Amino acid sequence: MAVAFQTHDHARCTDSAMTNARAICAARGLRLTPARARVLEILLEAHRALGAYDILERLNAEGKPAQPPTAYRALDFLVSNGLAHKIEGQNAFIACTHPDRDHDAAFLICRACHTVAEAPRAAASGSLGQAARSLGFKIERTVIEAEGLCPRCQGTTPPC
Amino acid sequence: MAVAFQTHDHARCTDSAMTNARAICAARGLRLTPARARVLEILLEAHRALGAYDILERLNAEGKPAQPPTAYRALDFLVSNGLAHKIEGQNAFIACTHPDRDHDAAFLICRACHTVAEAPRAAASGSLGQAARSLGFKIERTVIEAEGLCPRCQGTTPPC
DNA sequence: CGGGAAATGTTACTCTATAACGTTTAAGCG
DNA sequence: CGCTTAAACGTTATAGAGTAACATTTCCCG
Numbered sequence: 001m002a003v004a005f006q007t008h009d010h011a012r013c014t015d016s017a018m019t020n021a022r023a024i025c026a027a028r029g030l031r032l033t034p035a036r037a038r039v040l041e042i043l044l045e046a047h048r049a050l051g052a053y054d055i056l057e058r059l060n061a062e063g064k065p066a067q068p069p070t071a072y073r074a075l076d077f078l079v080s081n082g083l084a085h086k087i088e089g090q091n092a093f094i095a096c097t098h099p100d101r102d103h104d105a106a107f108l109i110c111r112a113c114h115t116v117a118e119a120p121r122a123a124a125s126g127s128l129g130q131a132a133r134s135l136g137f138k139i140e141r142t143v144i145e146a147e148g149l150c151p152r153c154q155g156t157t158p159p160c
Numbered sequence: 161m162a163v164a165f166q167t168h169d170h171a172r173c174t175d176s177a178m179t180n181a182r183a184i185c186a187a188r189g190l191r192l193t194p195a196r197a198r199v200l201e202i203l204l205e206a207h208r209a210l211g212a213y214d215i216l217e218r219l220n221a222e223g224k225p226a227q228p229p230t231a232y233r234a235l236d237f238l239v240s241n242g243l244a245h246k247i248e249g250q251n252a253f254i255a256c257t258h259p260d261r262d263h264d265a266a267f268l269i270c271r272a273c274h275t276v277a278e279a280p281r282a283a284a285s286g287s288l289g290q291a292a293r294s295l296g297f298k299i300e301r302t303v304i305e306a307e308g309l310c311p312r313c314q315g316t317t318p319p320c
Numbered sequence: 321c322g323g324g325a326a327a328t329g330t331t332a333c334t335c336t337a338t339a340a341c342g343t344t345t346a347a348g349c350g
Numbered sequence: 351c352g353c354t355t356a357a358a359c360g361t362t363a364t365a366g367a368g369t370a371a372c373a374t375t376t377c378c379c380g
Contacts (some may be wrong), residue, residue: 005295031377033327053366067330072368077327088248089303091336091367106288108297119291128266128306131279135165136311137268143249145303146288151296191346193358213335227361232337237358251336251367 004097004117005150014044017095021083024099030081039074040095043084048114049092087116089145106144112153164257164277165310174204177255181243184259190241199234200255203244208274209252247276249305254278264302270310
């Protein structure tokens with residue numbers, strides 16, 4: 001997990017993530033339609049957070065004219081089912097790297113190369129959960145994001 | 161701190177926050193212009209997160225026709241200087257309840273009554289800081305938000 | 321194979337945010 | 351004090367993010 005900052009074989013991790021996603025949808029009776037699968041592939045291939053309109057551009061570049069709802073519907077499906085996450089701090093979306101079950105995640109986002117590492121995380125852990133408990137607040141959803149510089153981009157003047 | 165979920169005297173906490181903000185700006189050589197002060201007051205009076213266009217509506221309702229940049233400039237100033245925060249999960253802004261120094265904060269946001277409690281927090285604390293350290297990631301900014309139900313709204317069918 | 325729900329296509333629109341200009345204001349200095 | 355200059359502000363226009371609403375198609379299931 002959280003290997004995003006290390007070099008690795010993107011093609012292979014895309015393939016295995018797609019296979020995994022198909023298996024998950026089959027197991028849960030979800031329909032990973034061509035449109036949804038294509039959006040997930042785009043996210044996996046980009047290997048970083050993409051805006052909805054970045055995805056639209058890529059879809060249109062493939063000769064399939066698509067309007068915003070097409071992208072947003074696919075993204076809603078992927079996010080609802082844990083196959084992708086929304087990075088609220090950037091109005092962008094990223095494929096989940098371990099979509100084995102529902103989970104809230106924490107993200108480390110490099111402002112230079114836009115790589116995003118996803119750290120699995122116990123729901124409502126840490127100081128946030130503590131504060132919530134002491135106030136009687138019932139957490140339903142969390143957004144935990146850190147923006148900064150990844151190891152690769154800390155040394156280089158021009159960002160990787 | 162984090163008293164937002166308890167009933168209290170809004171007028172008084174608005175006044176003292178404005179006095180505090182003026183003192184901070186004076187001490188730092190910042191200009192809390194009328195426009196900026198008015199936006200801060202609006203945020204304090206609302207006592208919950210407001211969208212930039214909610215603020216614009218209120219400004220216009222006062223007979224001062226204002227365009228988006230007016231609101232965004234004031235908000236940028238307030239956020240840059242720690243007098244307000246942006247709630248990324250809702251594209252909304254809220255006055256800071258303890259703007260004594262630069263700080264990252266964590267937020268508990270009620271989805272029913274829209275009240276926001278701000279919990280002070282050591283920067284890069286908890287699991288996020290741990291993950292970052294182990295990966296060599298340098299955190300510059302964090303977004304930590306929890307959405308759910310506040311104590312008041314958990315019992316009632318119609319939200320407070 | 322037919323009925324109904326889910327998914328998609330399409331048009332139009334709303335909300336969020338910023339670029340780029342010109343004008344005004346006010347702080348600092350000789 | 352009056353000049354210089356940067357910061358703040360007004361204004362117009364536009365870019366970017368997201369959704370409403372409705373017609374059409376697909377495909378699951380009985």
